Amino acid sequence: MAKPSGGYHHAHYDFGSGFCVFNDLVLAGRTLLDSGAVSRVLIFDCDVHQGDGTATLCQDDDALISCSLHCERNFPARKAQSDVDIPLENRLDDAQYLATVNSVLPWLLNLYRPDLVLYDAGVDVHQADALGYLDLSEQGIYQRDRAVMAHCRAQQIPVAAVIGGGYAKDHQHLVPRHQQLFLAARDALEESD
Numbered sequence: 001m002a003k004p005s006g007g008y009h010h011a012h013y014d015f016g017s018g019f020c021v022f023n024d025l026v027l028a029g030r031t032l033l034d035s036g037a038v039s040r041v042l043i044f045d046c047d048v049h050q051g052d053g054t055a056t057l058c059q060d061d062d063a064l065i066s067c068s069l070h071c072e073r074n075f076p077a078r079k080a081q082s083d084v085d086i087p088l089e090n091r092l093d094d095a096q097y098l099a100t101v102n103s104v105l106p107w108l109l110n111l112y113r114p115d116l117v118l119y120d121a122g123v124d125v126h127q128a129d130a131l132g133y134l135d136l137s138e139q140g141i142y143q144r145d146r147a148v149m150a151h152c153r154a155q156q157i158p159v160a161a162v163i164g165g166g167y168a169k170d171h172q173h174l175v176p177r178h179q180q181l182f183l184a185a186r187d188a189l190e191e192s193d
């Protein structure tokens with residue numbers, strides 16, 4: 001499932017931050033856990049900024065696992081501690097980023113065995129993003145999103161994805177970046193038919 005909004009990972013328990021008021025990722029995960037539908041949820045956060053709100057809210061929760069891949073020298077200045085943090089160098093490119101996802105995610109899925117992955121597919125990793133300092137292309141975003149779905153599918157774990165951040169003065173430039181998640185989800189579904 002892919003949703004055309006969401007990923008408010010800077011929202012904390014009792015205050016908002018970085019354009020985020022309510023932490024939808026943690027709320028969704030906790031609600032599903034409380035309902036008994038799942039017993040462990042992994043929040044896999046690929047927005048270029050660290051998911052500090054998510055990290056703090058998951059800190060004392062063994063059933064809600066947070067992992068943030070983020071550009072180290074970027075907002076928030078003071079990082080929180082996720083269950084797993086993967087700090088990235090400035091100007092990381094498509095191949096380096098994809099290699100990181102391909103080594104981290106299978107390891108995480110094996111380690112935590114989640115029943116569900118909540119995926120923050122932030123597009124502020126794009127090379128032209130106003131608030132990100134990485135160097136991914138649109139194709140790189142597509143490959144990242146495909147890789148996340150492929151790794152989860154290989155272990156029969158459902159994924160719910162939100163589009164996270166993405167910043168440009170001209171919103172027309174954002175549309176094709178955000179589109180990649182939906183193209184990747186469509187192609188992953190077609191492949192599984």
Ligand SMILES: [Zn+2]
Nearest residue numbers: 047049124165
């Ligand atoms: Zn962001």
